Amino acid sequence: MKRTRIIALYTFLELILIFFMALSYHLAQPMLSSNVIFLPKGGVNEIITHLSRNHFQVTRVDGWVIRAMGYPQSGWIDIHANLLSRGDFLYRLTKAKAAMKEATLIPGETLHFFILDLAQNFSLSPLKLKEAYHRYAPHPEGVILADTYKIPLGISEEHLMYYLVNHSLREHQKLSKKILGVYDEVQWFKYITIASIIQKEAANIEEMPLVSAVIRNRLKKRMRLQMDGTLNYGEFSRTKVTPEMIRQDSSPYNTYKIEGIPPYPVGSVGFDAIKAAIFPADVDYLYFVRNKKGTHTFTNNYETHLKNIK
Template identity: 55%
Template sequence: MSIPFLRKKYVKKSNRRAAIKKLVKTFAILELIFIIILILSFYLAQPIKSTKVVYIPKGSINKIISYLKRKNFSLTNLDTIFLRFIGSPQSGWIDIKKENLSRGDFLYKLTKAKAAMVNITLIPGETTEIFLDQVAKKLKLNNIKLKKIYSKISPYPEGVLIPDSYNIPIGIDEKHFIYYMVRISLERHKNLSIKFFGNYNQKKWFEKYITIASIIEKEAANKDEMPLISAVIYNRLKIGMPLQMDGTLNYGKYSHIKVTPKRIKNDNSSFNTYKNRGLPPYPVCTVSLDAIKAAIFPAKVSYLYFVKNKNKKHLFSSTYKKHLMNIKAVKK
């Protein structure tokens, strides 16, 4: 009769041991979770240095983290996991607002923060120097710093930036602005070259076609005249005749300065096509798509001369005799 009693007693002890063992295991798991939370909290609380405005490309979280790593943000693969829980980062310019913040705050802002934008317009025919002066005033940036960074990363002093309207985040610094503008402009130049020629030869593209387009941009009264101005340039180059065009002297800071006989006489730069044969060494201004098309596809005419009439358009001629007649008619 005592055996069932002993068995019952033994079962109770076993259950008690199992319960204690289960409780210990639960506490161990909770302790591990607590330690993991502490470690993660410590990790997310670590300071990270950022720029006040950050550009985020379109793409997967992995691609975005890789991009930020290349831009010297101290991120790790662990941040990819965190972002999967927080949410996908936005693309475009993000207003972080601070340069020093915690890792957790930085990751959160990548998914939630918005950037206040300002519109910047670069008009065709404007020079980069004048444009950067305008940008410095509008965005409250240092124009000397802007030009220094531009000259460092741009393959050519002029003609690289594409005329267009750009939404730029308020708070962007000089370096990020220039890198952004040059990067997207060079990409568009490459795409245009591939579209027209099937390849991209940067030297030929800028030193021939964009340079010719820039002269067209400065000289043409309207879009319809562009292929005609282009033809005059090619025809003069073909026979070794100096271009002798005022527009080439409207380079850099002289973008809006009237070209006078005195200026022609005193300017000894390579942009003075009255003194130098051939094309200038690089473009004299930024150019529109219409000017680029005209530089690639000049009109099939024999014109060598043109003169501005009273309507601010041009009269074209193939001979010097006819050119003199047009000048006389304009002066009446």
């Protein structure tokens, strides 16, 4: 009986030894990985499922190892390696932190130049960034809110645009519900389009409700907006608007030729411009022109406006 127990004990110890040898072999196997990995919120099972769907060769055993090592943080993490052992990979999943770099979208700037800045600062392809943006964004411009974003180094074009667009869309919904009580995407982006014009035209925050009032009043009277800022769309964001440009531009952004507002925003917007678009000043202004102080002089009379121009 005692001998049987001893044999059983040795057998058990042998099984444990075999298990640890197999586990050691498993953890020593090489793994390919990108430097930056996205981990979803949730339990270890969700993480293993997500990695598996994204072509990482992980198993349930790896899930047990992760549980033993600790719990990974969600979001983008930088594991600082492309080729490493499975054990090192799993360890870094639980210990790695995200390597971040700031990217700022200035109010009034267009997607065209923001993409060029992103491509230069993060060593990415402008074409791939543009293609990724259009896969996720419901509008060709104005979806990404003007703000400073912390972005992990090594992120791909696809993941970067997915983050920027979806983060901004959630913020759009929050702002709409906070200000209006509801979120109607069509109506909201009409406000964003008006806000993008205000962002281009106003000299400062104080002027924004006044510019908004001019837009509202001209639309009510079925007057064309005739605002230079709408021609600073896309690649023309930093171009000086000239009489020749006004004559030659046949795009839906030329408010000297089209009635109403453009079909899409003409650039990025900040919160002040959005608020001004929704709550214009209670004034009857129809015209404004830049003065010697660098701000604008407003009036409701065309003859006075001509004098202001002179």
